[in-house]
Amino acid sequence: MSTPETSSHTISVLVDNEPGILARVVGLFSGRGxxxxxxxxxxxxxxxxLSRITIVTAGTPMVIEQIKAQLDRLVPVHKxxxxxxxxxxxxxxxxxxxxxxxxxxxxxxxxxADVFRAKVIDAKTDSFVFEVTGTSDKVRTFVGLMEGLGxxxxxxxxxxxxxxxxxxx
Amino acid sequence: MKPEESATTGADLLVKALIxxxxxxxxxxxxxxxLPIYDSLFKQNxxxxxxxxxxxxxxxxxxxxxxxTGKVGVVLVTSGPGATNAVTGLTDALMDSIPIVCLTxxxxxxxxxxxxxxxxxxxxxxxxxxxxxxxxxxxGDLARTVHEAFYVARSGRPGPVVIDLPKDVLMNKHDYVxxxxxxQHKSYRPQVKPExxxxxxxxxxxxxxKRPIFYAGxxxxxAGPKASKLLTQFVHMTGYPIxxxxxxxxxxxxxxxQFLGMLGMHGTYEANLAMYHCDVMINxxxxxxxxxxxxxxxxxxxxxxxxxxxxxxxINKNVRIDLPIVGDAGHVLEEMIRVWKARQPxxxxxxxxxxxxxxxxxxxxNCLAYKQDKETIKPQYALERLYHHIKDRDHYIxxxxxxxxxxAAQFLKFEQPNRWMTSGGLxxxxxxxxxxxxxxxxxxxxxxxxxxxxxxxxxxxxELSTVAQYRLPVKIFILNNQYMGMVRQWQxxxxxxxxxxxxxxxxxxxxxxxxxxxxxxxxxxxxxxxxDTIKQMIDIKQPVVVDVLVDKxxxxxxxxxxxxxxxxxxxxxDDRAAKPVSEEGMVLV
Numbered sequence: 150m151s152t153p154e155t156s157s158h159t160i161s162v163l164v165d166n167e168p169g170i171l172a173r174v175v176g177l178f179s180g181r182g183x184x185x186x187x188x189x190x191x192x193x194x195x196x197x198x199l200s201r202i203t204i205v206t207a208g209t210p211m212v213i214e215q216i217k218a219q220l221d222r223l224v225p226v227h228k229x230x231x232x233x234x235x236x237x238x239x240x241x242x243x244x245x246x247x248x249x250x251x252x253x254x255x256x257x258x259x260x261x262a263d264v265f266r267a268k269v270i271d272a273k274t275d276s277f278v279f280e281v282t283g284t285s286d287k288v289r290t291f292v293g294l295m296e297g298l299g300x301x302x303x304x305x306x307x308x309x310x311x312x313x314x315x316x317x318x
Numbered sequence: 319m320k321p322e323e324s325a326t327t328g329a330d331l332l333v334k335a336l337i338x339x340x341x342x343x344x345x346x347x348x349x350x351x352x353l354p355i356y357d358s359l360f361k362q363n364x365x366x367x368x369x370x371x372x373x374x375x376x377x378x379x380x381x382x383x384x385x386x387t388g389k390v391g392v393v394l395v396t397s398g399p400g401a402t403n404a405v406t407g408l409t410d411a412l413m414d415s416i417p418i419v420c421l422t423x424x425x426x427x428x429x430x431x432x433x434x435x436x437x438x439x440x441x442x443x444x445x446x447x448x449x450x451x452x453x454x455x456x457x458g459d460l461a462r463t464v465h466e467a468f469y470v471a472r473s474g475r476p477g478p479v480v481i482d483l484p485k486d487v488l489m490n491k492h493d494y495v496x497x498x499x500x501x502q503h504k505s506y507r508p509q510v511k512p513e514x515x516x517x518x519x520x521x522x523x524x525x526x527x528k529r530p531i532f533y534a535g536x537x538x539x540x541a542g543p544k545a546s547k548l549l550t551q552f553v554h555m556t557g558y559p560i561x562x563x564x565x566x567x568x569x570x571x572x573x574x575x576q577f578l579g580m581l582g583m584h585g586t587y588e589a590n591l592a593m594y595h596c597d598v599m600i601n602x603x604x605x606x607x608x609x610x611x612x613x614x615x616x617x618x619x620x621x622x623x624x625x626x627x628x629x630x631x632x633i634n635k636n637v638r639i640d641l642p643i644v645g646d647a648g649h650v651l652e653e654m655i656r657v658w659k660a661r662q663p664x665x666x667x668x669x670x671x672x673x674x675x676x677x678x679x680x681x682x683x684n685c686l687a688y689k690q691d692k693e694t695i696k697p698q699y700a701l702e703r704l705y706h707h708i709k710d711r712d713h714y715i716x717x718x719x720x721x722x723x724x725x726a727a728q729f730l731k732f733e734q735p736n737r738w739m740t741s742g743g744l745x746x747x748x749x750x751x752x753x754x755x756x757x758x759x760x761x762x763x764x765x766x767x768x769x770x771x772x773x774x775x776x777x778x779x780x781e782l783s784t785v786a787q788y789r790l791p792v793k794i795f796i797l798n799n800q801y802m803g804m805v806r807q808w809q810x811x812x813x814x815x816x817x818x819x820x821x822x823x824x825x826x827x828x829x830x831x832x833x834x835x836x837x838x839x840x841x842x843x844x845x846x847x848x849x850d851t852i853k854q855m856i857d858i859k860q861p862v863v864v865d866v867l868v869d870k871x872x873x874x875x876x877x878x879x880x881x882x883x884x885x886x887x888x889x890x891x892d893d894r895a896a897k898p899v900s901e902e903g904m905v906l907v
Contacts, residue, residue: 164505165504165505168453169441169442169445169453172442172445173445176445176446180446211634211635211638214634215631215634215635218629218630218631218633219631221630221631222629222630222631223450224449224450224470224503224505224506225505225506226505227504227505
């Protein structure tokens, strides 16, 4: 039997915002040996008490199908959508990037930040904190460039994603 | 919020909610955190409480009760060790899809997280071993949560649900909330009715089969006794062969000539070969467990597979399915029968005749054969004789786990569902005796027998005290080979006969043990006296422990060694030298 290809999938999960829900989802992944490449979670509907979890995971088609079915089986889960297979979608990630340095490096960092449309949200005479938003690829590229220019600290949100067009989750 | 005049304590609300959920029996063990509940139980006489001697046994008893009645089994244990002791039972119920509601005590809400006395993170611990769990933080949520828990436990693919109850919640007051019918859960809505188009496709595939086989599992039991009747009806309509999983035994009458016996690791030669060679497989309510499939790469390679399951996550988990149907087995079968009748499909009778001829050839191998001599009792013989004496009585069988369990599955015949309680998925030694107690509580006049091994029975032997207290005439039929038989068998087959720690040293005298607990003990070593012993056991209207001393080295055949394919069965002791277990197989359990 040939081993089927592993691919990365972005999955949106709408859940009741209740204690333990994140532990349920994460426990499902660890307990069944699935991997999580990125995970973001926050309340998205205070009135209905709903949270949205965005998970990026990788696996063979059979494993991805399992992951979705297993997620859907959890009692507080309302909806599971595989954005990767259900048509075009957009993904964004936000990173805070702290760069320390003076002189040419500092100028270069600022210039590159401009190119990447990163915002300066904190500045001292010897440091900047940039806020950069975009695809994970863009964030990674920007961070890579900053490594040579005095990167000292990095925080990433993980991916949030949504389908294109008018259809809602 | 100021409670109304009519407001009652959380503990009283709980009892009221249980009664509204038609609970009759609770299996439990008291402790500090649940004292308010025990006080409420004391003040009423609608709910019967059965005091077990260990919380694990409470869950297994509730499982036996649930599996033999189709109702939800209810467990009540205290916080901390009460809850942790219940974990094995909960996991067992999860693996075998048994509906259980387990009420656990908890320290008062203001102490949670404080490492208080008898505190454990019960919802944290039980999250992976329950279908769902709840921590009730306010008395106002209590009744609603109980009703929801029962709905979740019994609907869809059934399973265990834990409700963790802090002591202050049990003592605070609130008004009662009655259950809403029909239940509409905001996110949990299992799909019960199948897609009509899928059923029609299935019928087309089934009707066109040349070498078909039905493969039916525990899902049929969970779908209710009607589902078994529908299965039997449909299988008869088609004239096709059928095999059952361990959990599915009884969903199709074992005496029927279309029945090929159990399949899987210790299943029959004919069932496994039919699975291997079939061209259409109709799986209803089974989950392609590794004990069934053997080597996945060589599992039924030539067949189109239809899989009916209420749990979409069971489909395409291990085995690629050609036609998945999500729905309740009973509903699906009803639809299948309706469509079949409407279409009157033309089955290929010639092909079917050839297929049966092939199956009959495999059957003729008589794979369950054994040689009984005059000296020692063969375990298979003991079970054949047991079956002979119970078959015309209203009887229920439970088992522990190991060789005796497989022999029971092979040699006892199940004609109806809900009569066979065994730990299939988790393989929990110590399951059978407490499960038998639960069955006996539900069916006080029936003959309830736990087929046991001498090792397994020791794992919940303390329950002899419970059966004595409630005068439950449970029979424990021990096939005593003085080994953990299945461990010994694997050591013989896979580890060069090095019997590491599998010999049961210092076994108790089971007859005296039974007597010490107020039960009756019998012993039999002589094949000629076996029938008399069994008759005696049945006639005594008290708990009886029968110590049947059987052949110590008998192995359980047929056997598909781990990692092997269905066609690679060991049929008996002489077969094994020719087929050494692969290195890949050695790693598997």
